[in-house]
Amino acid sequence: MTILNVYRSKSALVYTLIFIKRHLITFRKFRQLYTEFWFPSPSRPPYNHICQIGDPVLRYKAEELNAEDIKKNEIQGLLKKMRSVMHSYGSFGLAAPQVGVPLSIFIVEFSEKIYEEFSPEIRKSREMAIIPFKVFINPELKITNYEKVCFPEACESVRGFSADVPRYREVLVTGLSAEGKPVSWQVSGWAARIVQHEMDHLSGRLYTDIMVRSTFTCTCWDKVNRTGGRIYVPFSPK
Numbered sequence: 001m002t003i004l005n006v007y008r009s010k011s012a013l014v015y016t017l018i019f020i021k022r023h024l025i026t027f028r029k030f031r032q033l034y035t036e037f038w039f040p041s042p043s044r045p046p047y048n049h050i051c052q053i054g055d056p057v058l059r060y061k062a063e064e065l066n067a068e069d070i071k072k073n074e075i076q077g078l079l080k081k082m083r084s085v086m087h088s089y090g091s092f093g094l095a096a097p098q099v100g101v102p103l104s105i106f107i108v109e110f111s112e113k114i115y116e117e118f119s120p121e122i123r124k125s126r127e128m129a130i131i132p133f134k135v136f137i138n139p140e141l142k143i144t145n146y147e148k149v150c151f152p153e154a155c156e157s158v159r160g161f162s163a164d165v166p167r168y169r170e171v172l173v174t175g176l177s178a179e180g181k182p183v184s185w186q187v188s189g190w191a192a193r194i195v196q197h198e199m200d201h202l203s204g205r206l207y208t209d210i211m212v213r214s215t216f217t218c219t220c221w222d223k224v225n226r227t228g229g230r231i232y233v234p235f236s237p238k
């Protein structure tokens with residue numbers, strides 16, 4: 001082997017290594033881009049979507065907040081996100097665990113638009129009324145009327161289903177507002193149902209735990225028949 005041959009073989013080796021390294025990086029980059037495109041990284045809580053039954057976050061007991069933390073950007077941002085998610089789903093109540101944050105917060109708003117979607121008969125029987133936007137932080141519930149009423153109820157965390165659920169007729173909820181001020185709300189009928197539903201979320205309970213099981217219904221069962229089963233339930237806003 002001459003010196004030139006040694007030099008050539010060394011160069012060949014170096015160039016081969018550079019070639020492999022360069023293409024290995026290219027391949028890794030390609031694989032990364034491919035993976036990111038087809039399997040995007042999950043977003044982090046608070047989500048823009050609502051977590052579904054089976055997600056462990058829906059089964060935790062929500063943590064209470066320190067009152068002095070309420071004005072912090074993180075919590076104010078969470079409240080803003082919760083309100084926007086609730087609106088995007090056309091929902092009228094949302095608890096923080098539903099957007100992946102196990103903190104003791106719920107919001108409620110039964111707007112005129114949603115109110116109008118129910119027939120006058122249903123509005124009357126379920127004692128519905130328009131509810132302006134409300135925030136409850138570290139809420140506590142007191143039952144003020146032990147009479148129970150049973151009506152259909154649904155939850156965005158059990159998307160596509162509903163069931164009859166017995167609830168207390170009247171309750172008092174106390175807690176802190178978005179500004180950290182003490183608030184209390186004495187409610188009956190539909191509002192009391194919403195409050196109990198959201199309070200259950202903060203204890204890691206879902207309506208399926210207490211529903212009248214024989215009434216558990218797929219909300220689009222008839223459409224399934226009409227479309228020959230060609231229908232799907234989206235797990236994101238319409």
Ligand SMILES: [Zn+2]
Binds near residue numbers: 157
């Ligand atoms: Zn719910």
